[in-house]
Amino acid sequence: MSHNVKIFRYNPENGKTGKLVDYSVKINPGMSVLDLLHRVHDEQDGSLAYRYSCRGAICGTCAIRINGTARLACKTQVNDLLEEEKSITLEPLSNMGIIKDLVVDKRPFWESIKKTMPWLVRENELADERLNYETKLDKVHLDQLNRSADCIKCACCFADCPKVEETPEFIGPAVSVQVYRQMFDPRDTKLDERLTFSTAEGGVFDCDKHAACVKVCPKDCRPLRAITFIQNKSKQVVQ
Ligand code: FES
Structure with a gap:
């Protein structure tokens, strides 16, 4: 038919x-x-x-x-x-x-992803020796990492985010998931830089929590949770 x-x-x-x-x-x-x-x-x-x-x-x-x-x-x-x-x-x-x-043209989206340093950075040995070698992550860390690593960078969340539409400088949901993925990894040593990048003007504190990203993500990566996590983490660091 x-x-x-x-x-x-x-x-x-x-x-x-x-x-x-x-x-x-x-x-x-x-x-x-x-x-x-x-x-x-x-x-x-x-x-x-x-x-x-x-x-x-x-x-x-x-x-x-x-x-x-x-x-x-x-x-x-x-x-x-x-x-x-x-x-x-x-x-x-x-x-x-x-x-x-x-x-x-997805170039602005890819430029933002690139700024997050979407790779694991290990600059020095960590105080917790167990994390320095063939690292075994506990189940909580592994579950969180797996979910955020499922992001396929389709940009559905970026496209339907009302905040990105209103403020093109806003880093957007997928970039926040990428930052979260690295920050949640206990082996990473660039927490400060990642927090500085993602909480600057146009960062996660500009999110208006429309949650359109949660609805459209085809991989259920839950970008709003990543945004909230980064916001809370930055408050803990400041205190
Ligand atoms: S063709 Fe690869 S996600 Fe649809």
């Missing part, structure tokens, strides 16, 4: 502003939004631009705005959308510039 699907089209080379274009697409059972995009691309318009790589909700590249919410195209089932809203509208992620059609 065919359904009408609206897809945002924009080509910077033709000098026109972007607009939603209607496509009639045959929907099969078990079809993902990414499959739908492939069908439009293969059968109706080969110039449609969109990103994907793994097709398995691991690489984060296929994130787009689906019926008004940032989601992974490869993880979102078309039939679920039709049950929810009876219509499908596909647009590029918000809070980033559009390069073409559904492809956005």
Whole structure:
């Protein structure tokens, strides 16, 4: 059975502003939004631009705005959308510039991630010798690290964050998760630098706690918890 699907089209080379274009697409059972995009691309318009790589909700590249919410195209089932809203509208992620059609410029997002030093830093031996060698982390640490390490940098949280929209300098939820991931690691020796970076102007204290990030994260990384953790940690250090 065919359904009408609206897809945002924009080509910077033709000098026109972007607009939603209607496509009639045959929907099969078990079809993902990414499959739908492939069908439009293969059968109706080969110039449609969109990103994907793994097709398995691991690489984060296929994130787009689906019926008004940032989601992974490869993880979102078309039939679920039709049950929810009876219509499908596909647009590029918000809070980033559009390069073409559904492809956005993620460079500001990656620049922010880079500033967090997203790697473990061990500058000296730690007072607790047990953490200096083949370190065994306790279960609490491991659970927290695993959850934050699940972030696939899809930028869904960044795109749907009202604070990022209002204040582009705000570091955003995914960056906070990355900082939290390093700060929660007892082997890391850069706590002060990470706290300074993440609590400066435009940092975690600017969060208005809309919690849109919690709703849209496809990996349940709970960015708001990371933000609260960093806020509390910084207060403890100051006291
Ligand atoms: S294609 Fe990799 S997350 Fe969707």
